[in-house]
Amino acid sequence: MADANVTELEELLAAPPVPTRRPTVPALEEQLYKVHPVLDHGFVRVVDYMGDDAAIVQAARVSYGKGTKSARNDRGLIRYLMRHRHTTPFEMCELKLHVKLPIFVARQWIRHRTANVNEYSARYSILDREFYLPHPDQLAVQSSTNRQGRGEVLDATTSARVLDLLRRDATQAYDTYSELINDDGEGNAVDAEAPQVARELARMNLSLNYYTQWYWKIDLHNLLHFLSLRADAHAQYEIRVYADIIGELTKAWVPHAYEAFDDYRVGGAHFSRAELDVLRALVKGGDPDELLPKTGLSLRERKAFREVLALGKPKRS
Amino acid sequence: MADANVTELEELLAAPPVPTRRPTVPALEEQLYKVHPVLDHGFVRVVDYMGDDAAIVQAARVSYGKGTKSARNDRGLIRYLMRHRHTTPFEMCELKLHVKLPIFVARQWIRHRTANVNEYSARYSILDREFYLPHPDQLAVQSSTNRQGRGEVLDATTSARVLDLLRRDATQAYDTYSELINDDGEGNAVDAEAPQVARELARMNLSLNYYTQWYWKIDLHNLLHFLSLRADAHAQYEIRVYADIIGELTKAWVPHAYEAFDDYRVGGAHFSRAELDVLRALVKGGDPDELLPKTGLSLRERKAFREVLALGKPKRS
Amino acid sequence: MADANVTELEELLAAPPVPTRRPTVPALEEQLYKVHPVLDHGFVRVVDYMGDDAAIVQAARVSYGKGTKSARNDRGLIRYLMRHRHTTPFEMCELKLHVKLPIFVARQWIRHRTANVNEYSARYSILDREFYLPHPDQLAVQSSTNRQGRGEVLDATTSARVLDLLRRDATQAYDTYSELINDDGEGNAVDAEAPQVARELARMNLSLNYYTQWYWKIDLHNLLHFLSLRADAHAQYEIRVYADIIGELTKAWVPHAYEAFDDYRVGGAHFSRAELDVLRALVKGGDPDELLPKTGLSLRERKAFREVLALGKPKRS
Amino acid sequence: MADANVTELEELLAAPPVPTRRPTVPALEEQLYKVHPVLDHGFVRVVDYMGDDAAIVQAARVSYGKGTKSARNDRGLIRYLMRHRHTTPFEMCELKLHVKLPIFVARQWIRHRTANVNEYSARYSILDREFYLPHPDQLAVQSSTNRQGRGEVLDATTSARVLDLLRRDATQAYDTYSELINDDGEGNAVDAEAPQVARELARMNLSLNYYTQWYWKIDLHNLLHFLSLRADAHAQYEIRVYADIIGELTKAWVPHAYEAFDDYRVGGAHFSRAELDVLRALVKGGDPDELLPKTGLSLRERKAFREVLALGKPKRS
Numbered sequence A, B, C, D: 001m002a003d004a005n006v007t008e009l010e011e012l013l014a015a016p017p018v019p020t021r022r023p024t025v026p027a028l029e030e031q032l033y034k035v036h037p038v039l040d041h042g043f044v045r046v047v048d049y050m051g052d053d054a055a056i057v058q059a060a061r062v063s064y065g066k067g068t069k070s071a072r073n074d075r076g077l078i079r080y081l082m083r084h085r086h087t088t089p090f091e092m093c094e095l096k097l098h099v100k101l102p103i104f105v106a107r108q109w110i111r112h113r114t115a116n117v118n119e120y121s122a123r124y125s126i127l128d129r130e131f132y133l134p135h136p137d138q139l140a141v142q143s144s145t146n147r148q149g150r151g152e153v154l155d156a157t158t159s160a161r162v163l164d165l166l167r168r169d170a171t172q173a174y175d176t177y178s179e180l181i182n183d184d185g186e187g188n189a190v191d192a193e194a195p196q197v198a199r200e201l202a203r204m205n206l207s208l209n210y211y212t213q214w215y216w217k218i219d220l221h222n223l224l225h226f227l228s229l230r231a232d233a234h235a236q237y238e239i240r241v242y243a244d245i246i247g248e249l250t251k252a253w254v255p256h257a258y259e260a261f262d263d264y265r266v267g268g269a270h271f272s273r274a275e276l277d278v279l280r281a282l283v284k285g286g287d288p289d290e291l292l293p294k295t296g297l298s299l300r301e302r303k304a305f306r307e308v309l310a311l312g313k314p315k316r317s
Helices: A003-014 A053-064 A067-071 A074-083 A088-092 A103-109 A156-181 A199-205 A220-230 A237-253 A255-266 A273-283 A288-294 A299-308 B003-014 B053-064 B067-071 B074-083 B088-092 B103-109 B156-181 B199-205 B220-230 B237-253 B255-266 B273-283 B288-294 B299-308 C003-014 C053-064 C067-071 C074-083 C088-092 C103-109 C156-181 C199-205 C220-230 C237-253 C255-266 C273-283 C288-294 C299-308 D003-014 D053-064 D067-071 D074-083 D088-092 D103-109 D156-181 D199-205 D220-230 D237-253 D255-266 D273-283 D288-294 D299-308
Strands: A018-020 A036-038 A042-050 A094-102 A116-119 A140-142 A150-153 A211-219 A269-271 B018-020 B036-038 B042-050 B094-102 B116-119 B140-142 B150-153 B211-219 B269-271 C018-020 C036-038 C042-050 C094-102 C116-119 C140-142 C150-153 C211-219 C269-271 D018-020 D036-038 D042-050 D094-102 D116-119 D140-142 D150-153 D211-219 D269-271
Touching: A036 A237, A042 A211, A042 A237, A042 D042, A053 A074, A053 A088, A053 A255, A053 D116, A053 D211, A074 A255, A088 A211, A088 A220, A088 D116, A088 D211, A094 A103, A094 A220, A094 A237, A103 A211, A103 A237, A103 B103, A116 D053, A116 D088, A156 A199, A156 B156, A156 B199, A199 B156, A211 A220, A211 D053, A211 D088, A220 A237, A220 A255, A237 A255, A255 C273, A269 A273, A273 A288, A273 A299, A273 C255, A273 C273, A288 A299, B036 B237, B042 B211, B042 B237, B042 C042, B053 B074, B053 B088, B053 B255, B053 C116, B053 C211, B074 B255, B088 B211, B088 B220, B088 C116, B088 C211, B094 B103, B094 B220, B094 B237, B103 B211, B103 B237, B116 C053, B116 C088, B156 B199, B211 B220, B211 C053, B211 C088, B220 B237, B220 B255, B237 B255, B255 D273, B269 B273, B273 B288, B273 B299, B273 D255, B273 D273, B288 B299, C036 C237, C042 C211, C042 C237, C053 C074, C053 C088, C053 C255, C074 C255, C088 C211, C088 C220, C094 C103, C094 C220, C094 C237, C103 C211, C103 C237, C103 D103, C156 C199, C156 D156, C156 D199, C199 D156, C211 C220, C220 C237, C220 C255, C237 C255, C269 C273, C273 C288, C273 C299, C288 C299, D036 D237, D042 D211, D042 D237, D053 D074, D053 D088, D053 D255, D074 D255, D088 D211, D088 D220, D094 D103, D094 D220, D094 D237, D103 D211, D103 D237, D156 D199, D211 D220, D220 D237, D220 D255, D237 D255, D269 D273, D273 D288, D273 D299, D288 D299
Parallel strands: none
Antiparallel strands: A018 D018, A036 A042, A042 A094, A094 A211, A116 A211, A140 A150, A269 C269, B018 C018, B036 B042, B042 B094, B094 B211, B116 B211, B140 B150, B269 D269, C036 C042, C042 C094, C094 C211, C116 C211, C140 C150, D036 D042, D042 D094, D094 D211, D116 D211, D140 D150
16 A cells, blocks of 8 residues: 555655754654554654744744743743643644554544645555454453443453454455455456446445555644544544654654643643632642532532542542 | 434424524525435435525625625625635635435545534444445446546446445444444343443444434535535545535525536636637637647646537547 | 625614524524624624524534433533533534724734634725724733733823823824825715825724724634633733623523533633642642642742632741 | 844854755755845745655655556646645645734735734734835825726825825834833833833834734645735735745745646636636637627626737727
8 A cells, every 4th residue: 555655755764864954853853754553554654844842932932022032941931831822832833744544543533624634545546455453452342431432351252253253344345345446456457357346436345444544744733732632541542542652753853842731731630610619628628528519510520520639539428 | 323313303393483683595494404315325404504695795895895885786796706716705604514424425525624523423322224335327437537536337237246245245344343332222232141342443343335424514615615626527426416415505595606606616617827828829710739739738638628618629630 | 984784784683583493592683783882982793693502412412422312401411511622512603793893903813713704904995083092991001020911000190191192193193094095985086186095005004003893703612712812811901801792692692501611611720730739739738838839830830829729828937 | 123033043044954854945945044025124034844846746646546656757746736726735835934024914914814823922022113115116096997906106296295194104103102112122111200001002003014023834735825816916015025025935945836836826717607608609710799798797807808818909890
């Protein structure tokens, strides 16, 4: 699939560096074009980038004036911007990735509308026989407490059975796809008697675990928003593993911005008006077991509140 | 699938009208909530709308001043805006649709990033056993001239064979999906011994011809752009039939805007600098067979040029 | 300025209601087309709307499935969506406003890129002699603590002097503008000897406190984001008064969504990773005067932290 | 104004190049950070860029498959993409500019909502005493034929008078602004007796010809759209001169894409359905003087049609 591109990227990987006067990040230069494997056949690789931590600061200083220079160092200014949700300076950096991912992951990912995308088209081209099979550790039952998540992992016998079914169906789907396409890879029919069904039709037989790939370009502000949703514990495992590696690459690229994001977004928490009222009483010595039931907070909200503050479970009276 | 919503819409359909002072279009009120079937299991229905032809004019008059009022009637002003690509007044109208469509169509459709979308989630809910099978008239071979299109329709025997394969694989995919989900529709296991595999995992076994559905809301400017790409002869048949019915609904909603769109976009043509040079020579009596080969136009460009001007095929000398 | 439009809107205001089967909000119907004065010459009025609280719920139920129906009432579901930042259902509602506002306010406002805008064009039309003069209560010195804000109000003598200067300069700017335009309002020269300088040139002489107007259309998700930034205490007074009245109109339109927004966004607070660490120690009985200096929090962060938790000032040891 | 930034950029200009393996364009490297003067005090300079012609091709090949490689060279493929409005590969390149421009130009420019912007903020910082005065060659009367344009240039006496008025008002506006701000540039009062009025208030006295500046970042597809509107003969001169220099920089950066844009967009023309009907008759030898009056085309449309085809004026019978 898209071998031409892969070859092209290998060439880029081997090519000697050239001089530039643009902002350049040595730590990301090292990662450029490198394949970072994800899931069983997927990958992420950085194809290009624009800007660095200093570019965020440069844009912020135009907006907020010369005072920002004397007042704070770069790291401090970036943390200030993150804390106060001054988002436009983060839009001044841009990252371009080449990603290979299962179609059902691509369907979630594409909902982030602020990125630029060029996806492999199965109207024009033939997809490879590559489909995703979960690792047994990831084969789990429907969660009983979280309507969109996974619960306990399947036992070995059941997970083997499930993988057999998934493998059988995906294989048969591709066999049919191949028969319909009837193309030897050079455009010639494999079976000279049979027609070459239109690619735009044949592809409908493939299942959602088949791999696709795309170029994906996004600015840093929207990238961090993507990471905050997709590297989150509530995100589906199969997209989270992509977000995790992209998070690592982002950290190499803009370490100050990533640190601020990690401290203020990932590691932070938001409290509602009602929760703030309880908090104020708690820090004055109030008893959560007494205070919480009197608020309008739902059971689920109270549970989350106790967890984030490490309050433990309510005592039975 | 989403029976709750269907019931809700039936109720809306039956409910008596209420008074409003908002711009209202009787012709679209008649279509409100009505199911317009598309393909074998899909549909489009209008769920809400904002604005009308007069709303476009109203916005244009704020931008272009009072002179616009005396100078032109509404239809003339809308045609002027369309001709000169003054697009912002068309953004003042908004349409909301409920659409049921195969996943591979949804994947093309979602590339229009300027719309608002709420799609049925197979992480939370169970998809119905409904998949798309092309009508035999639409089962065609890969086009030999157009890399992304269809050529001749398959003969009856072959198309029956193809449909059997597609049906067999889709059916098996759903059987496996059902077995994994193991849910009687009320949340209880069908097979009490077996696990209920997480929905977010089980869905990966379904093929791209399964139906999904969504609410889709878009402003008129971006809707017309969508129609210009998707109601076009180069669009895949399975999305074009949706665009066609949406075009009809748009015509009922904003007849002046739709007429202008049809005259200036759909029925119009764009010529490049080199083509304009040829055109100027042609209208002075030049011979296309002599002029065209001397330009830098590719064979494909010359062919398209001759077609749009009804010049016929070049004469052999 | 734009008298044609005003007349048109008066007609709409007087016109009898017509029947519709679209979602309709009686409380907002009452506000439709009504002028809500803002500052000395500005206004806001609702020109159209699409959707209501039920439309948010309807979209959410498509996304999150039938379970959402039985599980929660509308208000509860909307609060759940707001709490978990499920933003797309809020995009299903749309509001269209006609706003008259000083140019320097328009320059801040336009930075919200997700709205549709048609602004009065001074290339085509002549601006009225209407400029903003602050109320003496709003004339204040540069804040010494907040680099972007206002400090103490000016004394009566000084504020009278400042208003005189502002009035004098704005008046002279318009006199020059009028002389250059040299148009009696019907297109004829006032001074037959003098030229009518191009409007697109003459307008550059006007100052930033002159009024402009526009139609502004935005979906509810982005409207709430606008309100969270512009109805905030850190926003400049002159845009905040617009945000405040738009907030009131939003409350009339989608009361459940507005209540959830008010509880979770406006009345809520966000804590960073380091602040959460302090919080956990505080609710276990820790002493803020001891704990806070040991964190990496800046003085400004500590001050804000104490304020939101009503901790009072640190005690001197 | 923003001297800190200027100094910073001078340093960047002087800094030695560093090695990168990213796509690099020597012709644009030469332009990097260089000031290109525009109008009397404005400028444009390239601050960063991402991608090149090859990056467009690379993205297109992922979308349209390996066949695109063998079939066409880079230039041909880019022309194909431009002709068929396959816009997403052009979104894979990004340009970042630092621009200084009059506020009334900034107000037009900002309507392009698809860019990232960080503007100098007069809430935080003090604007310089720099305002735009048109060159006498650009001082013209309101066009009598084009409601948004300029007609004949003013005579020398009148234009001297107009410039005097503009200069006088702008100077007075700044004098008042300075008096209100009452800041010696180091934060100290010039007049110790007088207050330092809040910057966010004082700025409202400045006129629309004062200069502002911003960082502006945009992808190539949207940049070409900006150029097609703003480098056009119908655009106001004061924004067109910016678009012209940006066009030159774009040509240095992505020569194939710019050439295709120039041939297909700038030098091309669009014909409506009715105009195509006339065209088909004309190339068959029809007489425009006979054909044109029989169409539904307006006088203005017929005039434009004759011009683009070099048909000359209609003959009087």
